Amino acid sequence: IDATADLVCAYKPQFAHYAAYRAEDQLERTIEYIHKTHPGVPVILDAKRGDVGNTAERYAVEAFERYGADAVTVNPYLGSDSLEPFLKYADRGVVILCRTSNPGARDLQDRLIGSRKLYQVVAELAAQRWNSRGNCLLVVGATYPADLAEVRALVGDMPLLVPGVGAQRGDVAHVVRNGQTARGTGLIISSSRAILYASSGEDFASAARAATQQLRGEINSSRTRPA
């Protein structure tokens, strides 16, 4: 964290990789550490929650109060009332899965509903209904850059969280070109394994920093800057 905090726009710890090892306390302490030492860098808890009303409320408490996350990823399959308990935390971000970066994303997300694919319906619902407090973001994988352009066209300047560069081999320049807003902003491009495992030696921190600098350079050199 200390090796990269001046280079990144956010951290996105992945819940499963703590939960499988009974390491919830380490997740709590990691987020607390980021907030304390790098208060300008928000933390997105990647937990992909999705449940009915009273249970979704408990998940919102878990993410925002217990872990103190600034944002959390959620799954839209259960619809509006499963998202509202998160959305009502108006000062926190709710990052809704839209078009994910994995091969199986096709199974449901690409199904045609009239003239729209399911992920486009999710993008429209986010833009038109779920974003009344201005705290929605969407997940759109880097591995499908054409879909990123489709989503950008539907959601205005809504920020997009883009996993799938690095280990999943999405193309950064293509992602930026298709996903950025008119002002060259609006993207949170996430890289996990390519940075975390940049080196397994004692130079892991400097190797992680170098990998982060490289990705940051690639992102920024592809951005359209307003004149």
Added chain:
Amino acid sequence: IDATADLVCAYKPQFAHYAAYRAEDQLERTIEYIHKTHPGVPVILDAKRGDVGNTAERYAVEAFERYGADAVTVNPYLGSDSLEPFLKYADRGVVILCRTSNPGARDLQDRLIGSRKLYQVVAELAAQRWNSRGNCLLVVGATYPADLAEVRALVGDMPLLVPGVGAQRGDVAHVVRNGQTARGTGLIISSSRAILYASSGEDFASAARAATQQLRGEINSSRTRPA
């Protein structure tokens, strides 16, 4: 638990209601207690997981190895490769969200894809592709009994987990009539609040038992028994 173990076919602890209170250890110990004292009663961990491949593997480890659950609920939005890490535990159940019991279920699950609704596409994928090891179940809410009949027609004898009776006011007789297999089986009808909160007094255990007996009676009196 001890007041109801001779009456039920499964327990379904809800992850969020532990996680919001930093009570993962109590969830572990509760499941361990059920296995030790009532080894014939399986535990379904209701955690609604859904993530990409390598992360889904960690969630499967969490559910099946850390918590020792016999089955876990999962969300199908990310498609086949998000389910496979769970499905490959061939001796465990994978309970896939299909038609949930909440009002917002309509937002995506009822969308028409050709002549099928999205939840019917999920049911077909479960029956035709995801159930190759015979360890799939589907969640279909009691609040939409007509949809339960549609799903039953698509999935043969696959077991269905049915939440939404009790506090959510689904009709038990209607659920059983529409959801049972030809042999009068194939349903796990879940009631949480109506049993857990049957009484807040010292008689909570006997009140929970009475509520369980009543629901069990309603279920069994509606079943078609083979001659």
